[in-house]
Amino acid sequence: MTEAIYTLPDALKIAPNDDVAVALQPLAAGQQVMIEGNAITLRQAIPAGHKFALAALSPGAAVHRYGARIGLATAPIAPGDHVHSHNLQTALGGELAYAFAAPAKPPRAQDDQAPQFMGYARADGRVGTRNEVWILPTVGCVGRLGERLAQRGQAMAAATPGAAVDGVHAFNHPFGCSQLGADLDGTAAILAALACNPNAGGVLLLGLGCESNQLDALLGRIPASRRDRLRVLRAQSESDEFAAGEAHLADLLGLMAQDTRSTVPLSALRLGVKCGGSDAMSGLTANPLIGRMTDAVTQAGGTAILTEIPEMFGAETLLLGRVTSPDVFDRLSTLVNRFKRYFLDHGEPVSENPSPGNIAGGITTLEEKSLGAVQKGGQALVTDVIDYGGQVSQGGLTVLEAPGNDAVSTTALAAAGATLTLFSTGRGTPLGSPVPTVKIASNSALARHKPGWIDFDAGQALDIGMEAAAQALLTRIIAIASGTPARNEANDERAIGIWKRGVTL
DSSP: OOOOOEEOSSEEEOSTTOSEEEESSOBOTTOEEEETTEEEEOSSOBOTTOEEESSOBOTTOEEEETTEEEEEESSOBOTTOEESTTTEEOOOOSOOOOOOOOOOOOOOOOOTTSOEEEEEEOTTSOEESOOEEEEEESSGGGHHHHHHHHHHHHHHHHTSTTOOOOEEEEOOOSOSSSOOHHHHHHHHHHHHHHTTOTTEEEEEEEEOSSSSSOHHHHHTTSOGGGGGGEEEEEGGGOSSHHHHHHHHHHHHHHHHTTOOOEEEEGGGOEEEEEEOSOOTTTTTTHHHHHHHHHHHHHHTTOEEEEOOGGGGTTTHHHHHTTBSSHHHHHHHHHHHHHHHHHHHHTTOOTTOOOOHHHHHTTOOSHHHHHHHHGGGGTTOOEEEEEOTTOOOOSSEEEEEOOOSOHHHHHHHHHHHTOSEEEEEESSOOOOOOSSOEEEEESSHHHHHHOTTTOSEEGGGHHHHOHHHHHHHHHHHHHHHHTTOOOHHHHTTOOOOOOOOOSOOO
16 A cells, blocks of 8 residues: 555545545535546535545446555446445455465664653653553442542542642443453453553552452452552442542552653653544544554654554455564464454454444445554554553554454553553544543544544644644644643543453343
């Protein structure tokens, strides 16, 4: 897939062999659009973000965008025709066999000229972009107790002179009991991993006592290096569980009062990348810009984390071509096929995507969505593949097992160790995760319409160019990593979602 983008007043063509172009604004039937010196007369009105044909296509012919196949024509298509779900369908099937060709080139050397940010250096060598207390309930039964304690903790932090505490937050969820086997293990793994995120300067694990997700077993998943900033409360064992929780919070806030920000290299950033509420512009503006941030962080020696495995279907070969070893290739190809099997075992086609909002925004097939989505990984080498609930352990691009669901995948990114997540959107969403969740609008209309949700307008890339927009986005990221609140933080939009995969007792 080429990076070349041909920009015109009315439409975009991405790659030389593409059969379609994308309207930048609503276009009228009969209007002429110039594409590489050729005049295309539109046979129907084309909504902004939607596609029109550049050449005649027969039924069954492959249709290309991003220089790759996005599906098959289901009817005769003439130049200037609107190309969408009425005449284009997915070509995806089930599991595939993948062949490893050759190892990718070694990762680039660390960039000593990369920008720096002000972060919280932790004792284990990791760096947080925030210094917060996280209250993590083991089970939904004590979720509201956790939220009440967080409100009290916020007041305590505000009343502590000079305390360098950015907030006290509880992350309620309905799980932790009536689960079995791997399903319960997934809940425990995600909570234990969240407790290890360096943005949490202090953690209160809040249990009930009788739940399946027992505190002692959960503690066994957390390294000893985190224990000095970890406190445990068993609600059934306390005559006044709220007072006991207050005491634990006071203890943690006292420890955190001496924490300070210091200058750290960009390599210390752990960057999660995510898209949600995508439109056809996401793959043209926001996701390529995020890809440039992935490249900046990984080339500096840092880590980026890419997830949403179902939104790689149809584009997975682009990632498989950038792995660093046969072992990573095998783990990534196995993960992709395992996720396809997850769909098939539940009687669902692997192409059961895009969402209604995606389709309204101009995305027709999962291949098209995936080819736009994987651009968030930039050109970085894939150095590792980790399971749901796993944590990153090396630089480069790590692929993380998780579904596309926004709440579940952003939570999995935070659990994996992301200290800041870039979230592209074409339709808009207020959702936030435990870490700063930076919303990047794919189009300027959304940025203007929802300034309370959006941190950065990627639509400006069409006016000022990708490189200038990338530099502006990097500057914004450095500011947020150094303490400037992201919009989700300013709006107190923080939540977690846990991937429920098993039966409920």
